[in-house]
Amino acid sequence: MERDAPVRPVQQHRHNLALVARLAARLGPVSRARLAHESGLTKSTVTQLTGELLDGGLLREIGTGRSGGPGRPANQLVLNSLGPAGIGLQIEADHVAGCLLDLTGRVRDRALRKADDLTGDPQRAVKAAEPVLRRLLNTANSTDNVVVGVAVGLPARVRDATVVHADGLGWADTNFPWLLGDRLSALGAGGIPVTVANSHQLAARAEHWFGGDEAEVLVHVGGEDGLGAGIVIAGEVHAGARGAAGELGHVRIPGADDPCTCGQRGCLDTVAGRRALLRAAGLDEVVRSRLTGGDGELPALVGSGEAVAVAAVRRAATALGTVLGGLVPALDPDVLVLGGHLPALGSDFLDAVDLSLRQRCPGAAVRVRASRLPADVVARAAATTVTSALIEAPADWLAE
Known part of the structure; x- marks a missing residue:
């Protein structure tokens, strides 16, 4: 009004x-x-x-x-736990994860579909999502829950329901809701609305909803491969004028010169992204998300004090803290959460990021902590956007 x-x-x-x-x-x-x-x-x-x-x-x-x-x-x-429900999907290059969430916030069911490679063609992701959707829709039918929406989290810049650019997936200018909606129709669930959102922004929402911080301004930094930030201000995600707020992975780092997937050189992702960290530590550069590959070998090497791995992680922490030291004065957040593949790097990594941030921004009052949420939290946050929309605007549902 x-x-x-x-x-x-x-x-x-x-x-x-x-x-x-x-x-x-x-x-x-x-x-x-x-x-x-x-x-x-x-x-x-x-x-x-x-x-x-x-x-x-x-x-x-x-x-x-x-x-x-x-x-x-x-x-x-x-x-009503047996009333309308939402489905959330989380799509990365190697998996589609999903959950069915009722109005009370209870996860009714979870599903995971591993994939070799979902990059290049969004239809691959749609195909991989089919068994996940089928299982969750069947669960909803068995519990008499009516699915009223499917929300999808993607490592992508999203604007006006269009995937403008998806880092790590190689998609551009893709109307993913239409593609997924077509597959829902084939499953006999046509008419269920589909929305898409940036996975970093959904992770930030998750920290706001489930992380236990009553913060006016919260910033979540993480990712399964490249790095990005989600920003929540007074309970609302700040996506920016074109959906590009929080694209930290492409901030230039002094002294870095490796080529980046964006076409530039020396971006933060080339130093602190998961692929870059594996390469610097002398490990296989094949990146698997935590849901399909766990934490991988790097955290164990760092924990054992292996010199090359420790040096790679220390350099990444310094670079990330430098970038965040420029972000903190602009946003003045209460809490800064490190999520995605970062918490597994250990408390020394967290401390090194904090130190680098405060060297760049002395006197910063922000609290830095690691995320405690599970690896499929983007799917849960996506589903929560569906159910919370029902509570925020029940008249729309009742009119149907």
């Missing part, structure tokens, strides 16, 4: 529906009386709104409870 425009009855109704849905999500189990008290709405209005949310399958009653005050026990309302 615009601040300087009159509020029409239909807008007021949409707003109040969303208000009650959010309160039920935050406070549940909760009575209608408490919803009225917390929302400032009349009891009759709350009764009408909760009735619509119950009929639409977003809420359910779980019996009676007593708040400690006088009067008879009231029926309690909670989000």
Whole structure:
């Protein structure tokens, strides 16, 4: 609703529906009386709104409870775990991972499809996603959950539903939602909307939602191969004017001159990207994500003190800290989370990044920590964007 425009009855109704849905999500189990008290709405209005949310399958009653005050026990309302659900997909060069998430945030099922190489042609990713989608759709059918959306996390710059450029996948100007939607139709699930988002931005959302930090400004830095950042400000992802915010992997590093996949030389990815680290440590440069290849050999070599590996990781930490030392003064984040392949490099790596950052930006108040979230967290965050959208705008779902 615009601040300087009159509020029409239909807008007021949409707003109040969303208000009650959010309160039920935050406070549940909760009575209608408490919803009225917390929302400032009349009891009759709350009764009408909760009735619509119950009929639409977003809420359910779980019996009676007593708040400690006088009067008879009231029926309690909670989000409906058997109601609408979302599917999240996470696509990297060597896998498609997925999860089915209900409204309460419970992961109903997970699936993983390993792949040799999904680069070059997005249709390969669509084909690899098919068995993942089939399993999750079958699970939803068995539990009577209705899938209302599929959200996909890609290591890509996304703008207006188009994959403008996908680092590590070699895609450009691809309408991936259309391609995946066509495959959903072939599976008998046509009409389910598909959205795409940058995986670094989804990882940052995940840290905001699940990581335990109540931060006004949070920055997540990581990746399975190349590096990127996701920025969350006041609960919202900052994607930039063209979806390119956080592309740290292509910041130039003083003294670096190796060629980068972007066509330039000396980018951060050529020093601190996973492929570059393996090459500098004298290891096989074939990059496998954590879901398919675990942490690999490098962390063990660093832990044993092997000189070449330690030197490679130390150089990467210095370069990353230098780049972050330029980012921190601009954003003034509360917390900076290192995720993706970085936490496995150990506490010494984390400390070296922190030291380099503070040498570049003395007096920075930011707290630096490693991510504690699992390797398929992008899929979970993608699914959460579907279910949270239902709670934020239930009128759209009810209208269908």
